[in-house]
Amino acid sequence: MSKIILTAHNLNKSFGAVTAASEINVDVAEGSCIGLIGTNGAGKTTFVNMITGYLKPDTGVITFNGVDITSLPPRKITQLGICRSFQIPQLYNTMTALENLEVSFGIIALQESKGALTTSSKAIIPSYGKTIRELALESIEKYGLLQYKDQATKILPGGVRKVLDIAMAMSTRPKILFLDEPTSGVSAEEKFDMMDMIMQVIRDAGTTVLFVEHDMEVVMRYSQRVLAFYEGKIIADDHPDIALKDDRVLKYIVGHSQAQHVLAEKSDA
Amino acid sequence: MKLDKSLVVMLGLLVAIFAASPWIPQWILFIITLAGANGLVVLGLMLFMRLGLVSFGQALFFCAGAYTTGMLSLLLKVSDIILLMVASGIIAGLLAYLLGFLLAKYRAIFFGLLSLAFSMILYGVLVKSETLGSTDGFTVSGLTILGLVPDPTQMKIVLFGITIIVVMASLLFVNMVLKSPRGLLLTAIRDNEIRAEYMGASAKSTIHLIYVIAGVLSGFGGAIAAMVSGHIDPNMTFWTTSGEFVFIAILGGIGSVSAPFIGALIFGVIQTIAYGYSPNTWQMTIGICLIAVILVLPDGLWSLMAKMRKNSRV
Amino acid sequence: MSNLLIVLIDGINYAAWLFISAVGLTLIYGVMRVLNVAHASFYAFGCYVAVTLAGFWFSHNYPPHLSFFALFGASFVAGFIVGWILERFLLRYQYAKDEVVILLITYAVFLILDDVLKLIWGVDPYYASDPYELLGNFSVGEMIYPNYYLLMVGAALILGLGLTYMLKMTRSGKLLVSVIHDREISSAMGINVGRFFSLTFSFGCALAAIAGGITTPTISVVPGLGVDVIVLSFAVVVTGGLGSLPGTALAAIIMGVVRSFCVHYVPQLELFVIFSVMALVLVFRPRGLFSLAEARKI
Numbered sequence: 001m002s003k004i005i006l007t008a009h010n011l012n013k014s015f016g017a018v019t020a021a022s023e024i025n026v027d028v029a030e031g032s033c034i035g036l037i038g039t040n041g042a043g044k045t046t047f048v049n050m051i052t053g054y055l056k057p058d059t060g061v062i063t064f065n066g067v068d069i070t071s072l073p074p075r076k077i078t079q080l081g082i083c084r085s086f087q088i089p090q091l092y093n094t095m096t097a098l099e100n101l102e103v104s105f106g107i108i109a110l111q112e113s114k115g116a117l118t119t120s121s122k123a124i125i126p127s128y129g130k131t132i133r134e135l136a137l138e139s140i141e142k143y144g145l146l147q148y149k150d151q152a153t154k155i156l157p158g159g160v161r162k163v164l165d166i167a168m169a170m171s172t173r174p175k176i177l178f179l180d181e182p183t184s185g186v187s188a189e190e191k192f193d194m195m196d197m198i199m200q201v202i203r204d205a206g207t208t209v210l211f212v213e214h215d216m217e218v219v220m221r222y223s224q225r226v227l228a229f230y231e232g233k234i235i236a237d238d239h240p241d242i243a244l245k246d247d248r249v250l251k252y253i254v255g256h257s258q259a260q261h262v263l264a265e266k267s268d269a
Numbered sequence: 270m271k272l273d274k275s276l277v278v279m280l281g282l283l284v285a286i287f288a289a290s291p292w293i294p295q296w297i298l299f300i301i302t303l304a305g306a307n308g309l310v311v312l313g314l315m316l317f318m319r320l321g322l323v324s325f326g327q328a329l330f331f332c333a334g335a336y337t338t339g340m341l342s343l344l345l346k347v348s349d350i351i352l353l354m355v356a357s358g359i360i361a362g363l364l365a366y367l368l369g370f371l372l373a374k375y376r377a378i379f380f381g382l383l384s385l386a387f388s389m390i391l392y393g394v395l396v397k398s399e400t401l402g403s404t405d406g407f408t409v410s411g412l413t414i415l416g417l418v419p420d421p422t423q424m425k426i427v428l429f430g431i432t433i434i435v436v437m438a439s440l441l442f443v444n445m446v447l448k449s450p451r452g453l454l455l456t457a458i459r460d461n462e463i464r465a466e467y468m469g470a471s472a473k474s475t476i477h478l479i480y481v482i483a484g485v486l487s488g489f490g491g492a493i494a495a496m497v498s499g500h501i502d503p504n505m506t507f508w509t510t511s512g513e514f515v516f517i518a519i520l521g522g523i524g525s526v527s528a529p530f531i532g533a534l535i536f537g538v539i540q541t542i543a544y545g546y547s548p549n550t551w552q553m554t555i556g557i558c559l560i561a562v563i564l565v566l567p568d569g570l571w572s573l574m575a576k577m578r579k580n581s582r583v
Numbered sequence: 584m585s586n587l588l589i590v591l592i593d594g595i596n597y598a599a600w601l602f603i604s605a606v607g608l609t610l611i612y613g614v615m616r617v618l619n620v621a622h623a624s625f626y627a628f629g630c631y632v633a634v635t636l637a638g639f640w641f642s643h644n645y646p647p648h649l650s651f652f653a654l655f656g657a658s659f660v661a662g663f664i665v666g667w668i669l670e671r672f673l674l675r676y677q678y679a680k681d682e683v684v685i686l687l688i689t690y691a692v693f694l695i696l697d698d699v700l701k702l703i704w705g706v707d708p709y710y711a712s713d714p715y716e717l718l719g720n721f722s723v724g725e726m727i728y729p730n731y732y733l734l735m736v737g738a739a740l741i742l743g744l745g746l747t748y749m750l751k752m753t754r755s756g757k758l759l760v761s762v763i764h765d766r767e768i769s770s771a772m773g774i775n776v777g778r779f780f781s782l783t784f785s786f787g788c789a790l791a792a793i794a795g796g797i798t799t800p801t802i803s804v805v806p807g808l809g810v811d812v813i814v815l816s817f818a819v820v821v822t823g824g825l826g827s828l829p830g831t832a833l834a835a836i837i838m839g840v841v842r843s844f845c846v847h848y849v850p851q852l853e854l855f856v857i858f859s860v861m862a863l864v865l866v867f868r869p870r871g872l873f874s875l876a877e878a879r880k881i
Contacts, residue, residue: 052467073466074467075469075471078467078469083467086464090461090463090464090467091464092457092461093460093461094456095453095457099453102450102453103450103454103456103457103465105450106450106453107469108469109450110450110451110454110470115474117446118445119449119450120448121450121453132450168464168468169467169468171468172469371866374869375865377682378682378683378825379821379865379870381683383862385814385817386858386861386862386865387862389818389858390858390859390862393853393856393858394855396854508814509810512690515687519687549701549702549706550702551698552694552697553695553697553698556690556691556693556694556695557691557695559687559688559690559691560673560691560695563684563687563691
């Protein structure tokens, strides 16, 4: 029933002798939640970078809602409705958490007013129905950042920076959100709380999510579909219950160790 | 639009000086007028610094404004100062618009050096131009205002008045830009351009816009400087002139829109005193002041500049 | 075509001068990421030292042919010492700051040194043309050129090849290349980065000074001659690619020949030409002809 909103067709990308992407074909259905797994250098981040416009594929076509976005720069792709968060949180370090969000909504305000010189901070953003400040404060509350709102981001703890990074990406109300290793650097106790909160916000907004993860517990818990990457190719594309039992996935990605295997079984039960 | 307290004070001060102008000695009027002219250029530099860029060639537009005034006055016999000002601003702005296409692609030190290159290209052209008096330049005289021809003393006061008005308008305008979402975007681009792009903003367009605004402001500055000193020469685009503007920018800091003008005034005073005291050491005085400001003033100066560097080493 | 030859000879000579004047600047930037505006003052300093020594040397009738060693040697040593002092007492504490801030500091130093030179040597011009005339002339066809041209070109070649050899073949050179690429890692490997910085800066300033010294016999030494040199050196260095030795050489050659061409046929365009070449190169290669590798950001 879900509409396919993003297709990647026959993507190839090489850096000299290194093949980062080989014949990648993916269709993404609206509202889905997909985990991207694979060892380092397998091509997950290259895939994300190609879709979000940071890299241009050597061959292949990427379409979003019927529009060819293959050669577009990140800025245009964001405007069309695809946004991403970063593995190392990319924040505006001299500004406070609140200001980081104000900038994000501010950019949208500027776009909607077609870049008029007189766009004011106090004005209401037409398609959001609220002022920049209201929207920023709303985000702060939604993502549990209230106690950090007036602190400069460079002194914030890693987990908080990650959440802020994601909150900023969500400010653009994307149709598709790419999360790059959302739980890396987040402690074991906090990671599920953080992911529960974030995934709830994302689901409420109806956003399609693809996340790159190394943590299989997170993948098991939140994704309905797993894309396993290995040496630039996709070696499995299935529900996590099935994908994480796949021979090659176990061999190349999840690992032979009993612990990983047991994990997969446990989640299955 | 809400105004900072400091801005309100500044505007009030300007109005007060304006009102008192008939009683202020000519030489003080001259210093303040010139400070106004320089301040306008530095106001543009301040916008760049918010973006994390330093233009080492802003004198290009200052000079372009001055020469527009001079050439219109000399060759087309235009004498109305308002007309000359507006024309200078437009020509400088147009030049900035054209160069901006190229310059907006560069960052950090290359932005500065490329802008320097263009200012020196203009220098080279002007120095070789015999019609414009080569290195000697030429003089501007016979100015009028709205059809009236005041005597030189009155003219100085009129110029002073016009300068104050332009400065006030610029202050309000730049303040509006800085308080708008665009103002915050400037700092965002400085802090993390990649993120800003990923959020849908165009760093190139923003820089291009600021380049034009700074160009127009510098054009006005050049026109005023030309009219108040009566003299125009290629030195106005020499790299040392750009260096002076950068120095004033550092001196004033980027904390508020009034800072460039305070910095320009202080510079004007230092220059007059130091030059009068010993013409062969006034550069040294500036140099020492510059080092002192950089090392000692906790203006957030280097925390500002440190963020200009977008590659992080860690 | 003899016209072409004339242009080429003048061009090569000017290129040699451009290279010698600029090489210290690119060396310092390459190693330390410091754009040394005070380079101009060291060049001027070298000129003044050379001209003073020349006056002394010739008035005391020391062997004229040894004057070159004295002149160049003295400029080099003087530049090295002052450069060392500058690094040790001021620059050393600024390395953590942003590139642009350090540039402004060296700009301030330039302003100060320029006036210091005026205080020491006054504002009258100095001349030291004896070494220049000493060497005599050579001829190419009908044109007569001073042998000093050969000295210029020779010096440029020695400098260029010598530095390249040093960087590629000697142990210190290789350590220096490591510092150029990454100061933090070099330091972690046990390289005394501080000492390299100190030596490099002093050496770079010495190079600027010796460039001045070499040029002195061909000009009149007046206040402010550093000012013109610095913009030209900047142009050469930026066009070649900051920190790249071959880049500086190539840029010097291109600019020297193009400028020579223009001066012969369209004298109006001289200053304009050098910066136009720079602007043109930057348009197509934003970091200059050869540039140091930059890592990807995300």
